[in-house]
Amino acid sequence: MREGIAAEPPRDCPLCPRLVAYRAENRAAHPDWWNGPAPSFGDPAARLLVVGLAPGRTGANRTGRPFTGDFAGVLLYETLIKTGFARGAYAARPDDGLQLVDCMISNAVRCAPPGNKPETAEEAACRPFLAARIAALPRLRVIVTLGDVARRNVVRALGGKASGSAGGHGARLQVGGYQLINSYHCSRLNTNTGRLTPAMFEAVFETAKALLG
Ligand code: SF4
Numbered sequence: 001m002r003e004g005i006a007a008e009p010p011r012d013c014p015l016c017p018r019l020v021a022y023r024a025e026n027r028a029a030h031p032d033w034w035n036g037p038a039p040s041f042g043d044p045a046a047r048l049l050v051v052g053l054a055p056g057r058t059g060a061n062r063t064g065r066p067f068t069g070d071f072a073g074v075l076l077y078e079t080l081i082k083t084g085f086a087r088g089a090y091a092a093r094p095d096d097g098l099q100l101v102d103c104m105i106s107n108a109v110r111c112a113p114p115g116n117k118p119e120t121a122e123e124a125a126c127r128p129f130l131a132a133r134i135a136a137l138p139r140l141r142v143i144v145t146l147g148d149v150a151r152r153n154v155v156r157a158l159g160g161k162a163s164g165s166a167g168g169h170g171a172r173l174q175v176g177g178y179q180l181i182n183s184y185h186c187s188r189l190n191t192n193t194g195r196l197t198p199a200m201f202e203a204v205f206e207t208a209k210a211l212l213g
Helices: 017-029 071-082 120-135 148-157 188-192 198-212
Strands: 048-052 103-107 142-146 172-175 178-183
Touching (some): 048 071, 120 148, 142 148, 148 178
Parallel strands (some): 048 142
16 A cells, blocks of 8 residues: 555546546536545454445446445445344435444545446556555455456456456455455346345355354
């Protein structure tokens, strides 16, 4: 991690021109939306970090809380509640009172990308924030990555070589002092096609719980 990088980027982070332009476009069209880097959400003493790819335009980019307001958030938050990593009820709003327990959620790329697809240069630009986010969690032990792109970014943020590690659902890897568990992303496509079932997703968090003891 470079010295002086904050765990959360500034609201008007200028580092990715394409994403800054998309942010400006969304601000003009929807001035009532968040339209900025989505801040990480959860317990600052978390031992579990969940890392997604990037905010959805009408999800975290709209509401300002990761995975809140889009399809993927329903399965994620319901699974976290079921496995004890969240309490309360998820109502798709940042003021729904939901609390994460021993858990934090962040994204590899903090700004919404067009078509939900960040470019490699944008992943690289945002990676120091991911590295700083990880480094700022003193009790962190387990990281669940949602999809292979998130997994590769976490491995690189930790100084590892992403190309040498196997991906796929349930893949586990030790990097530095952290246990990584990869999951298929809880996207509408993956859940509607049955590639990721609620049981498969729950099993990932049960594994995380078992690793935390
Ligand atoms: S994606 Fe990350 S690095 Fe790029 S503009 Fe947003 S906060 Fe900054």
